[in-house]
Amino acid sequence: MKPTGVSVAPVLVFGWGNPSRGDDALGPMFVEQLSALLGEAQLSGIDCLTDFQLQVEHALDLVGRERVLFVDASQGLEAPFAVTALRASRDASFTTHAMSPEAVMQVFAQLHGREAPPCTLLAIRGERFELGEPCSRAAEANLAQALAWSRRWLAENAATTSLRTTA
Amino acid sequence: MSFDLETAAAPKGLRRVAIDPVSRVEGHGKVTLLLDEHNRVHQARLHIVEFRGFEKFIEGRPYWEVPVMVQRLCGICPVSHHLASSKAFDRVVGAMPVTASADKIRRLMHYGQVMQSNALHFFHLSSPDLLFGFDSEANRRNIVGVAESHPDIARKGVLLRKYGQEVIRATAGKRVHGTGSVPGGVNKHVSADDHALLKADVAQMLVYAQDAVGIAKQLHAQNPALYDHFGAFPSNMMSLVRRDGAMELYDGVLRVRDAAGKTLLDGADDQSYLDLIEEEVRPWTYMKFPYLKHLGPHAGWYRVGPLARVQNCDFIDTPLAEAERREFIDWGRGQPVHATLAYHWARMIEVVHTIEVIAQLLDDPDILAGELVAGDPARAQRHAGGEREGVGVIEAPRGTLIHHYRVGDDDLVTMCNLIVSTTHNNQAMNEAVRSVARQYFDGREITEGLLNHIEVAIRAYDPCLSCATHALGQMPLDVVLVNAQGTRVDHVLRSQRGDVQRTLSA
Numbered sequence: 001m002k003p004t005g006v007s008v009a010p011v012l013v014f015g016w017g018n019p020s021r022g023d024d025a026l027g028p029m030f031v032e033q034l035s036a037l038l039g040e041a042q043l044s045g046i047d048c049l050t051d052f053q054l055q056v057e058h059a060l061d062l063v064g065r066e067r068v069l070f071v072d073a074s075q076g077l078e079a080p081f082a083v084t085a086l087r088a089s090r091d092a093s094f095t096t097h098a099m100s101p102e103a104v105m106q107v108f109a110q111l112h113g114r115e116a117p118p119c120t121l122l123a124i125r126g127e128r129f130e131l132g133e134p135c136s137r138a139a140e141a142n143l144a145q146a147l148a149w150s151r152r153w154l155a156e157n158a159a160t161t162s163l164r165t166t167a
Numbered sequence: 168m169s170f171d172l173e174t175a176a177a178p179k180g181l182r183r184v185a186i187d188p189v190s191r192v193e194g195h196g197k198v199t200l201l202l203d204e205h206n207r208v209h210q211a212r213l214h215i216v217e218f219r220g221f222e223k224f225i226e227g228r229p230y231w232e233v234p235v236m237v238q239r240l241c242g243i244c245p246v247s248h249h250l251a252s253s254k255a256f257d258r259v260v261g262a263m264p265v266t267a268s269a270d271k272i273r274r275l276m277h278y279g280q281v282m283q284s285n286a287l288h289f290f291h292l293s294s295p296d297l298l299f300g301f302d303s304e305a306n307r308r309n310i311v312g313v314a315e316s317h318p319d320i321a322r323k324g325v326l327l328r329k330y331g332q333e334v335i336r337a338t339a340g341k342r343v344h345g346t347g348s349v350p351g352g353v354n355k356h357v358s359a360d361d362h363a364l365l366k367a368d369v370a371q372m373l374v375y376a377q378d379a380v381g382i383a384k385q386l387h388a389q390n391p392a393l394y395d396h397f398g399a400f401p402s403n404m405m406s407l408v409r410r411d412g413a414m415e416l417y418d419g420v421l422r423v424r425d426a427a428g429k430t431l432l433d434g435a436d437d438q439s440y441l442d443l444i445e446e447e448v449r450p451w452t453y454m455k456f457p458y459l460k461h462l463g464p465h466a467g468w469y470r471v472g473p474l475a476r477v478q479n480c481d482f483i484d485t486p487l488a489e490a491e492r493r494e495f496i497d498w499g500r501g502q503p504v505h506a507t508l509a510y511h512w513a514r515m516i517e518v519v520h521t522i523e524v525i526a527q528l529l530d531d532p533d534i535l536a537g538e539l540v541a542g543d544p545a546r547a548q549r550h551a552g553g554e555r556e557g558v559g560v561i562e563a564p565r566g567t568l569i570h571h572y573r574v575g576d577d578d579l580v581t582m583c584n585l586i587v588s589t590t591h592n593n594q595a596m597n598e599a600v601r602s603v604a605r606q607y608f609d610g611r612e613i614t615e616g617l618l619n620h621i622e623v624a625i626r627a628y629d630p631c632l633s634c635a636t637h638a639l640g641q642m643p644l645d646v647v648l649v650n651a652q653g654t655r656v657d658h659v660l661r662s663q664r665g666d667v668q669r670t671l672s673a
Contacts, residue, residue, distance in 0.1 A: 017659075018239055020224070050343060051342065051343050052343060055328070056287065056325050056328060057325055057328045057329040057332055060325065060329055107325070110321065111321065111322055111325060112287070116662070150534065
């Protein structure tokens with residue numbers, strides 16, 4: 001099912017987290033700031049989505065994509081952010097109310113009988129996750145670096161997908 | 168107040184096995200069994216990390232922000248909080264009732280939410296237990312395992328979930344952080360495009376739901392010894408019902424029936440919930456234990472959710488779900504069904520009902536046009552102290568959800584009290600743990616398969632133990648072993664990725 005009149009962009013940027021839990025907001029903030037940075041014209045080949053957490057139906061958001069960038073806050077990172085090419089796998093999580101992106105890819109593969117599109121995880125270092133806290137200054141600095149990286153990533157992928165952007 | 172087995176006579180010197188958290192249950196629930204040297208269960212407790220501090224987070228905010236803010240309570244059922252909060256603030260702005268369009272658009276949103284949440288639970292969180300058996304290996308009992316072995320069931324579950332999300336998007340404005348419901352009504356109609364999209368698929372969704380209730384029934388018919396008795400215990404049951412006794416999920420009066428099905432309380436105004444319910448604090452857990460005041464904590468605890476709703480109502484006013492309800496009631500042979508696993512069957516009856524209601528609402532022109540907002544400050548409901556006040560009660564997917572607010576003259580919230588569905592079921596889930604512990608653990612060695620029986624019992628309640636944060640790298644599994652001398656002898660942390668780190672404390 002797809003909303004009427006909405007086409008599928010070749011690139012999906014999907015950030016998740018709870019905006020009211022301090023640095024857990026990094027995923028949605030990333031998507032919001034990337035949208036603002038790129039502007040409407042440059043976003044023509046990019047869908048930007050956010051949610052609280054990943055769930056089974058998000059496997060359907062991968063349909064028709066050529067590249068997917070998952071963005072989440074991360075604890076325990078040494079660098080301000082980390083980039084990982086993802087491979088579909090069984091969900092080892094014990095809380096599938098919140099699935100891992102690899103498990104979402106696996107669900108896609110099982111439902112559609114083919115591999116999910118190439119997916120990349122952008123993990124941004126966060127430090128404080130308490131209810132009602134704003135995003136920390138350190139996390140905001142990490143977010144700025146991650147955004148700079150993402151513009152390069154989008155430019156590189158413009159060369160290899162049907163995405164056309166001057167990002 | 169303590170219950171049998173909840174508090175061991177001499178906790179010191181018992182061995183403790185903690186499983187944290189329960190598989191596929193949101194957040195960090197921990198089951199603790201205190202064992203003696205013969206591995207006999209002396210104590211069984213379910214510890215739940217509940218929302219703490221959220222009421223304070225809301226207090227001091229302008230009331231009109233709250234229906235959006237409360238969605239951040241929980242990533243599992245944000246729409247239920249959105250609507251319960253809106254209903255409470257209808258009273259604050261004097262919108263009693265809201266307009267026909269607002270009522271129907273909110274109902275559509277709510278029934279979409281209940282449908283997709285119930286479908287997710289059955290198809291993806293519980294069906295692994297039901298399809299593979301309780302003792303199957305843990306890594307098979309998850310959604311990916313279901314998709315591999317039963318691709319059709321997994322696909323139906325995903326599509327039902329997706330349909331519900333589209334209903335939410337069409338009514339709330341967005342899939343997440345919707346703003347559609349506001350104090351006094353809603354801020355938009357359903358668009359013609361969204362209406363066409365939802366109409367096109369609703370018949371197919373009803374077929375999927377009927378398939379699902381068929382599976383649930385079949386499980387009971389095939390193995391009644393297990394399904395009718397696993398984790399079964401008598402209890403009171405509470406839910407909203409419509410004034411005429413019909414099943415009602417969005418707005419109604421409170422009804423309580425006892426374990427024999429006798430009505431204890433009926434037609435109670437939701438605004439007076441504080442006259443009916445009290446919450447008990449116990450020292451070993453943060454989550455409170457609600458009970459009916461007039462019966463006291465020992466006899467007054469109750470269950471909420473699908474099992475209560477299907478049996479508390481006199482009828483369901485949609486034909487397919489009503490036929491299923493009658494079959495369910497007949498299964499009890501004149502007695503209420505108290506089987507914990509019957510929650511799944513009841514939950515699927517509700518999915519049929521919610522889709523029938525969605526189909527009716529999609530045929531109603533009021534969702535496409537009409538007045539959206541009502542309100543008259545002179546009619547605002549007021550607390551004895553003079554402040555504006557409202558209570559919003561709704562049947563969320565997991566059961567009765569209560570939001571209660573007071574608002575000062577400056578429009579800021581001065582008091583917020585929330586009782587979430589999982590809290591109502593706190594005693595019931597502890598009873599389920601005890602029931603299973605008695606049957607499967609007392610006098611036996613602990614195995615992963617046996618531990619899973621406890622998880623299956625808890626999971627039937629679909630508890631929302633949300634910590635609402637999930638950053639990568641968190642450690643969702645924490646197992647502690649304490650020997651008979653009270654010394655911690657093992658400690659295992661398992662990351663969300665499945666990495667295991669074992670530490671021995673000094």
